[in-house]
Amino acid sequence: MANYSLKINNETHTVDVSPDTPLLWVLRGELKLYGTKYGCGIAQCGACTVHIDGLPIRSCSIPIENVDNKSITTIEGLSEKSDHPVQMAWEAEDVPQCGYCQSGQIMTAVALLERIPNPTDEEINRAMKGNICRCGTYSRICKAIKAAAKNIES
Ligand code: FES
Numbered sequence: 001m002a003n004y005s006l007k008i009n010n011e012t013h014t015v016d017v018s019p020d021t022p023l024l025w026v027l028r029g030e031l032k033l034y035g036t037k038y039g040c041g042i043a044q045c046g047a048c049t050v051h052i053d054g055l056p057i058r059s060c061s062i063p064i065e066n067v068d069n070k071s072i073t074t075i076e077g078l079s080e081k082s083d084h085p086v087q088m089a090w091e092a093e094d095v096p097q098c099g100y101c102q103s104g105q106i107m108t109a110v111a112l113l114e115r116i117p118n119p120t121d122e123e124i125n126r127a128m129k130g131n132i133c134r135c136g137t138y139s140r141i142c143k144a145i146k147a148a149a150k151n152i153e154s
């Protein structure tokens with residue numbers, strides 16, 4: 001066990017866990033941030049996506065020792081009232097079905113729009129292809145990303 005200092009959603013948290021503990025275990029188990037989901041546990045589905053220093057990362061597969069002192073954002077930290085433009089577009093387009101994959105989808109979409117403010121279909125498909133949705137909401141996700149891009153632009 002060792003102490004790690006994590007900056008999560010602009011708050012500093014200290015946790016005492018073993019170095020190889022996956023970040024997702026700390027988010028959900030230690031800090032009770034349940035918005036980030038466990039899907040596959042092997043970096044294949046994207047349900048656990050969070051931002052680390054602004055990049056979308058699979059939190060199930062990154063050990064805590066690798067994120068010490070880095071800036072982490074989870075779905076809870078995206079906006080105070082769930083009113084980030086991407087969240088608003090998700091609501092307007094009625095994207096979620098069961099909802100399980102959606103926090104990961106949104107975190108990946110936000111990172112995409114920060115990197116490419118007005119993405120093409122191909123850029124959206126490339127960025128989102130690692131986020132699996134067993135309910136098949138892909139076309140609504142694509143529409144919502146385009147709507148969010150327009151809203152951010154205007
Ligand atoms: S739970 Fe992390 S990628 Fe599936």
Ligand code: FES
Nearest residue numbers: 098099133134135
């Ligand atoms: S909305 Fe059900 S898994 Fe994506």
